[in-house]
Amino acid sequence: MSRRARLVLLAIAGVAGALVLATVIGVYWLLQPDRFTASLQAQARAAGLELSLASPARPTLFPRPALELQGITLNESDASMPILLAARGRLALPWHTLFGGPTTIARLEIDAPRVDLDALQAWLGHLPAGSGGRPPQIPRVDTGILISRASVVRGNEILLDNLALETGQLHPGKPFSLDLTARDAHGDPVQLRLLATPRTSGDGMSFENIGLHLSHGADTTIDLHGTARWHGAADASADLAGQMDLADAGRYELSLRLTPANLRDPLLLKFHLAGPGRQVDVRLPPLQLASWWSQLASPTGGPLAMPPGNGHLDVDHLELGGIRAEGLSVQIGDDVPAPSSSTAAASSPASP
Numbered sequence: 001m002s003r004r005a006r007l008v009l010l011a012i013a014g015v016a017g018a019l020v021l022a023t024v025i026g027v028y029w030l031l032q033p034d035r036f037t038a039s040l041q042a043q044a045r046a047a048g049l050e051l052s053l054a055s056p057a058r059p060t061l062f063p064r065p066a067l068e069l070q071g072i073t074l075n076e077s078d079a080s081m082p083i084l085l086a087a088r089g090r091l092a093l094p095w096h097t098l099f100g101g102p103t104t105i106a107r108l109e110i111d112a113p114r115v116d117l118d119a120l121q122a123w124l125g126h127l128p129a130g131s132g133g134r135p136p137q138i139p140r141v142d143t144g145i146l147i148s149r150a151s152v153v154r155g156n157e158i159l160l161d162n163l164a165l166e167t168g169q170l171h172p173g174k175p176f177s178l179d180l181t182a183r184d185a186h187g188d189p190v191q192l193r194l195l196a197t198p199r200t201s202g203d204g205m206s207f208e209n210i211g212l213h214l215s216h217g218a219d220t221t222i223d224l225h226g227t228a229r230w231h232g233a234a235d236a237s238a239d240l241a242g243q244m245d246l247a248d249a250g251r252y253e254l255s256l257r258l259t260p261a262n263l264r265d266p267l268l269l270k271f272h273l274a275g276p277g278r279q280v281d282v283r284l285p286p287l288q289l290a291s292w293w294s295q296l297a298s299p300t301g302g303p304l305a306m307p308p309g310n311g312h313l314d315v316d317h318l319e320l321g322g323i324r325a326e327g328l329s330v331q332i333g334d335d336v337p338a339p340s341s342s343t344a345a346a347s348s349p350a351s352p
Contacts, residue, residue, distance in 0.1 A: 036067055050077050066092040076123040083120050086113035094142060104140040112149040136232050138198045138205050141170040158185055172200045188217040204231035219247035234261035250276040282311025282332060309333055
């Protein structure tokens with residue numbers, strides 16, 4: 001090889017090396033992992049949470065600009081029990097965000113997260129009744145969210161396992177979809193399908209045209225429709241109504257109404273169920289309701305405690321978690337609303 005040819009090859013190699021180095025520097029400069037990590041941590045702190053990573057975020061450019069996150073931990077400030085642990089995550093970003101445009105997410109992927117219901121309940125319980133600051137706004141996600149191999153636990157007890165969740169795009173004013181599949185502690189399948197239209201306003205966010213379909217095993221399905229609002233912290237409300245079908249019992253009227261917290265009362269869920277052999281009207285803190293229900297259905301048994309709240313429950317026949325009851329009637333709390341059937345009877349004229 002001639003001296004001139006060697007010089008040409010060296011020049012080409014030098015240019016190629018410079019381009020590779022410039023690309024690496026450019027990727028790091030565009031993605032600025034420290035800036036995005038700090039932004040995520042600042043948003044978490046604004047909600048009373050601490051976000052930490054096992055190692056610094058790693059930028060990638062192909063097939064699209066993204067930040068690879070390793071060892072994700074999310075917990076309430078000054079709390080030892082994490083709300084969420086995840087092996088890894090991937091935050092894909094649109095090009096316009098990299099060049100100084102609005103901060104949006106093209107896609108969010110999280111692998112093997114573990115959510116602790118007790119820690120989540122403790123954080124929500126410490127939220128003030130009002131927003132206490134800027135109302136929450138709906139983040140923009142261009143192509144969706146993907147969560148795989150997730151689990152929901154309470155302490156060391158698994159409530160849901162092998163959970164997979166995928167959503168469509170999240171844009172204010174456009175239809176949003178969410179699909180979830182999982183297995184409960186007994187291995188029975190759980191499926192959820194949610195459709196809604198999110199909107200933002202000066203005082204927070206809302207979800208209109210909600211359609212929710214939930215199935216558990218082969219014998220329980222729930223279909224609800226309605227609306228929801230969130231103005232920040234525990235200032236949330238929802239009004240959903242529809243039906244629940246039980247293969248062994250029939251069809252029931254079901255409604256859920258969430259009322260925001262105030263200086264006297266916490267966030268409360270009003271639950272109404274009416275149908276063959278069952279009449280339930282209760283008002284309960286929603287996360288405490290989930291915790292109580294999972295304890296009641298736990299195969300390990302334990303003492304049966306009354307859930308916090310107010311209301312009444314009348315059931316002709318009940319089998320749950322090894323417990324069997326006939327003609328069960330339960331009153332919870334001091335402020336017990338009258339059963340719907342009793343109210344209707346009292347307001348109807350007496351028959352001759």
